[in-house]
Amino acid sequence: MATPSMEDYLERIYKLIDEKGYARVSDIAEGLEVHPSSVTKMIQKLDKDHYLIYEKYRGLMLTPKGKKMGKRLVDRHLLLENFLTVIGVQEDNIYKDVEGIEHHLSWDSITCIETLLEYFRRDPNRMEDLANIRKEIDADS
Amino acid sequence: MATPSMEDYLERIYKLIDEKGYARVSDIAEGLEVHPSSVTKMIQKLDKDHYLIYEKYRGLMLTPKGKKMGKRLVDRHLLLENFLTVIGVQEDNIYKDVEGIEHHLSWDSITCIETLLEYFRRDPNRMEDLANIRKEIDADS
DNA sequence: TGCTAGGTGTAGCCATTGCTTTATTTCCCC
DNA sequence: GGGGAAATAAAGCAATGGCTACACCTAGCA
Ligand SMILES: [Mn+2]
Ligand SMILES: [Mn+2]
Ligand SMILES: [Mn+2]
Ligand SMILES: [Mn+2]
Numbered sequence: 001m002a003t004p005s006m007e008d009y010l011e012r013i014y015k016l017i018d019e020k021g022y023a024r025v026s027d028i029a030e031g032l033e034v035h036p037s038s039v040t041k042m043i044q045k046l047d048k049d050h051y052l053i054y055e056k057y058r059g060l061m062l063t064p065k066g067k068k069m070g071k072r073l074v075d076r077h078l079l080l081e082n083f084l085t086v087i088g089v090q091e092d093n094i095y096k097d098v099e100g101i102e103h104h105l106s107w108d109s110i111t112c113i114e115t116l117l118e119y120f121r122r123d124p125n126r127m128e129d130l131a132n133i134r135k136e137i138d139a140d141s
Numbered sequence: 142m143a144t145p146s147m148e149d150y151l152e153r154i155y156k157l158i159d160e161k162g163y164a165r166v167s168d169i170a171e172g173l174e175v176h177p178s179s180v181t182k183m184i185q186k187l188d189k190d191h192y193l194i195y196e197k198y199r200g201l202m203l204t205p206k207g208k209k210m211g212k213r214l215v216d217r218h219l220l221l222e223n224f225l226t227v228i229g230v231q232e233d234n235i236y237k238d239v240e241g242i243e244h245h246l247s248w249d250s251i252t253c254i255e256t257l258l259e260y261f262r263r264d265p266n267r268m269e270d271l272a273n274i275r276k277e278i279d280a281d282s
Numbered sequence: 283t284g285c286t287a288g289g290t291g292t293a294g295c296c297a298t299t300g301c302t303t304t305a306t307t308t309c310c311c312c
Numbered sequence: 313g314g315g316g317a318a319a320t321a322a323a324g325c326a327a328t329g330g331c332t333a334c335a336c337c338t339a340g341c342a
Contacts, residue, residue, distance in 0.1 A: 005329060025290060038330060040291055057290065057337060084250060087257050093247040100245025106234040109225060115275050116228050122274070126267075133263070134256045146299060166320060179300055181321055198307055198320060 002049075004103035007073055008032060009042045010051055014062065014070025022059060076110055077102055083113050086120050086127060088134055143190075145244035148214055149173060150183050151192055155203065155211025163200060217251055218243055224254050227261050227268060229275055 002010065012031045016023035025043070029036045047054040051066035062070060080098040089097065105113075120127050143151065153172045157164035166184070170177040188195040192207035203211060221239040230238065246254075261268050 003328075026288090034329090035331065036290065037292080037332080041329080044291095084253070087253040089247070089250045089253050093249045097246050097250050101242040104241025104245070105238050106230070108234045109228075109230045109238050112225070112228040112230050112275070115278060116271065118278070119271050119274050130257065130260050133260050134253070137256060137259070144298075167318090175299095176301065177320070178302080178322080182299080185321095 002051075002069070005042065006046060006049075006051075007103055008099070009039070009046065010066060010070050011073035011077060013046075013052070013060070014067070014074055017062065018074075024059070073102075076105075079110065079114060079117070080105075082117055086117060088131065143192075143210070146183065147187060147190075147192075148244050149240070150180070150187065151207060151211050152214040152218060154193070154201070155208070155215055158203065158211075159215075165200070214243075217246075220251065220255060220258070221246075223258055227258060229272065 009028065009032065012028055013023045016027055016031070020027075025036050025039045028043075029039045032039075043052070043054050043060060046052050046066070047060070050063055051069060052060045052062050054060045077098055080102055081094055084094045084097060085091075120130075150169065150173065153169055154164045157168055157172070161168075166177050166180045169184075170180045173180075184193070184195050184201060187193050187207070188201070191204055192210065193201045193203050195201045218239055221243055222235055225235045225238060226232075261271075
């Protein structure tokens with residue numbers, strides 16, 4: 001089972017490969033705001049757990065296991081960002097909150113949140129009703 | 142700022158004092174499924190940070206700071222349990238998920254989730270509509 | 283072709299938070 | 313009041329995941 005930190009790295013690596021075709025230590029470090037040395041250490045761990053194949057100074061390649069996991073992690077992250085957006089959380093809080101909670105939700109919860117998003121997507125009036133309640137509560141205080 | 146672990150301990154301590162009038166090391170340990178020695182260590186840390194006053198072998202007392210924080214933590218936990226329940230997460234997943242995510246949500250997000258609950262509380266049909274979408278999606282797969 | 287700067291890797295440190303083991307204190311029953 | 317069980321405390325160890333300092337590789341330019 002992957003730790004939260006491992007998930008963050010895998011997610012970032014998957015995204016980098018998806019967008020640029022490769023994932024370098026320095027890019028991973030920048031994205032996660034950690035030092036390159038921390039990246040090297042984690043990459044070695046992910047290699048040992050067969051999420052990727054690593055050749056030092058040469059780069060890395062996701063294994064099928066790593067790709068599959070990476071995609072799930074990226075999708076989950078996006079879903080949660082959408083969720084917080086829909087319920088009205090301020091833009092500047094969303095990324096940090098999602099970074100934190102994404103590692104702690106069962107797939108059951110993820111599915112239910114997906115359904116909740118579908119609920120609001122089907123009828124825009126619903127989001128409006130929600131926004132009105134928010135306004136009303138704001139006014140009270 | 143309190144770490145996730147510190148929050149778990151504070152929450153548990155607040156609840157024990159609220160329910161039984163006192164919080165003993167062994168009760169805290171049982172609630173958090175941790176060894177008593179770990180509890181002692183954390184209590185000493187919480188004392189150093191002035192969340193409580195600790196006298197060894199004698200017990201502990203929450204400071205005003207600790208009480209205020211404890212209450213907020215307990216309320217937050219309950220709110221999140223309600224949220225997961227309302228969106229249809231299985232009973233047996235709820236506690237573990239909440240234990241994880243509670244430490245990673247901004248108060249902005251907490252407020253928005255509160256509002257979302259109010260939205261469903263105001264009109265029970267809304268929860269029913271959501272449940273129907275869930276059924277429909279289930280049937281598809 | 284060889285040098286060098288920037289990217290990468292390693293070693294060793296620290297904080298956090300758990301555990302086990304061992305020592306001490308307290309409390310309750312006799 | 314004394315003895316023993318239960319509770320509590322302290323010390324030492326381990327895993328995780330950061331960091332710094334320093335060493336090492338390599339691409340690309342002179
Ligand atoms: Mn994350
Ligand atoms: Mn993420
Ligand atoms: Mn928790
Ligand atoms: Mn909790």
